[in-house]
Amino acid sequence: DVKVTQSSRYLVKRTGEKVFLECVQDMDHENMFWYRQDPGLGLRLIYFSYDVKMKEKGDIPEGYSVSREKKERFSLILESASTNQTSMYLCASSDRLAGKETQYFGPGTRLLVL
Amino acid sequence: GDSVTQMEGPVTLSEEAFLTINCTYTATGYPSLFWYVQYPGEGLQLLLKATKADDKGSNKGFEATYRKETTSFHLEKGSVQVSDSAVYFCAHSYNFNKFYFGSGTKLNVKP
Numbered sequence: 442d443v444k445v446t447q448s449s450r451y452l453v454k455r456t457g458e459k460v461f462l463e464c465v466q467d468m469d470h471e472n473m474f475w476y477r478q479d480p481g482l483g484l485r486l487i488y489f490s491y492d493v494k495m496k497e498k499g500d501i502p503e504g505y506s507v508s509r510e511k512k513e514r515f516s517l518i519l520e521s522a523s524t525n526q527t528s529m530y531l532c533a534s535s536d537r538l539a540g541k542e543t544q545y546f547g548p549g550t551r552l553l554v555l
Numbered sequence: 556g557d558s559v560t561q562m563e564g565p566v567t568l569s570e571e572a573f574l575t576i577n578c579t580y581t582a583t584g585y586p587s588l589f590w591y592v593q594y595p596g597e598g599l600q601l602l603l604k605a606t607k608a609d610d611k612g613s614n615k616g617f618e619a620t621y622r623k624e625t626t627s628f629h630l631e632k633g634s635v636q637v638s639d640s641a642v643y644f645c646a647h648s649y650n651f652n653k654f655y656f657g658s659g660t661k662l663n664v665k666p
Contacts, residue, residue, distance in 0.1 A: 445598070474654075483644065483658035484599075531598055542587065544654055546598035 444468070445547035447532050452552045460519040462550050464532030471537040473515035474544065475499075475507065478529040490515055491537070522554045557582050561645045561657035568635055569665050576630040576660045578619075578645035586649035588612075588621050588628040593642045593659070602630075602643070640664045 448463035466473065472491050476484040476499075486499030488507040496507050504526060508516040515534075519526055529551050533544040561578040568574060580588065587606045591599040603612030608623035617632045628645060645657040 476656075481658060484656040486653070489653075533599075542648060543589070543601050543604065544599075546591075546600070548596075548598045 445532055445534055445545050447530075447547040447550050449550050450548060452550060454519075454522050454552065454554050456523060456554060458519075458522050458554075460522050460552065460554075462517040462519075462530055462532075462552070464515045464517070464534075464547055465513055466515075466532075466534040466545070467513065468534065468536075468545070469512065470534040470545075471512070472535045472542075473509065474533040474535075475505075475515065475517045476531045476533065477501070478531055478549070484531065487517065522552075524554050526552065527554045528552060557586075557647070557649075557653075557655050559645050559647055559655050559657040561643075561660050564642075564659075564661040565663055566660060567663045567665065570637055571634045572664075574630070574632040574635045574639075574662070576643055576645075576662070578628045578630065578657060580626050580628065580645070580647045580655070582626070582647055582649060582655075584649045585623070586647035588619070589646040589648070589654075590617070590619055590628070590630050591644040591646060591656075593644065595641070599644060635662070635664045637664045637666055 445466045474489040475487040490496045490509040506518045532547040535544045558581045589604045590602040592602045603614040605612040605621040611620045642659045648654045
């Protein structure tokens with residue numbers, strides 16, 4: 442079974458802090474994704490990566506950056522946390538092969554910025 | 556542009572009732588279609604998928620048929636259980652790097 446793990450289930454941070462969210466997958470997937478999930482808005486893509494050191498902006502990249510130094514690990518960084526970044530953050534990974542592009546999700550990190 | 560629209564919830568049903576959650580999509584090509592389910596406190600799990608027109612995806616008693624003519628992928632189950640209470644997301648993807656998710660439909664099943 443594919444396993445995607447996220448470093449924390451719950452985080453509480455203060456405005457202005459730098460926040461790191463870590464995601465690790467164990468299936469050698471090329472693609473990794475960061476989404477945020479907000480009520481009524483569904484999932485919105487922040488960034489994705491299709492290879493080590495490669496990244497592309499999603500729909501809402503402002504205020505975020507990412508790092509992918511190893512294939513299995515994809516980090517989301519909030520450079521200076523703000524209250525409007527309070528949300529559920531979901532990491533996902535997928536294979537690149539045709540027909541195997543199903544995304545597998547981690548359990549999510551619920552972030553509260555005070 | 557590409558998008559997914561699904562019916563707003565919450566949907567409240569009694570156990571053993573018939574379930575339909577509507578989903579329609581807009582896409583520039585011929586995407587693969589997915590239903591994901593999110594149980595309380597968990598991430599999303601793939602429920603079923605269909606990769607081409609007229610394909611039917613099925614899993615755990617749920618099914619959905621890829622209807623190209625109506626650009627729809629409605630989720631159905633003949634008899635829901637309390638354990639089906641969750642949020643259901645419809646999604647499509649036609650390349651490997653971009654998924655489009657609907658806003659989610661919360662299902663509450665009462666005993």
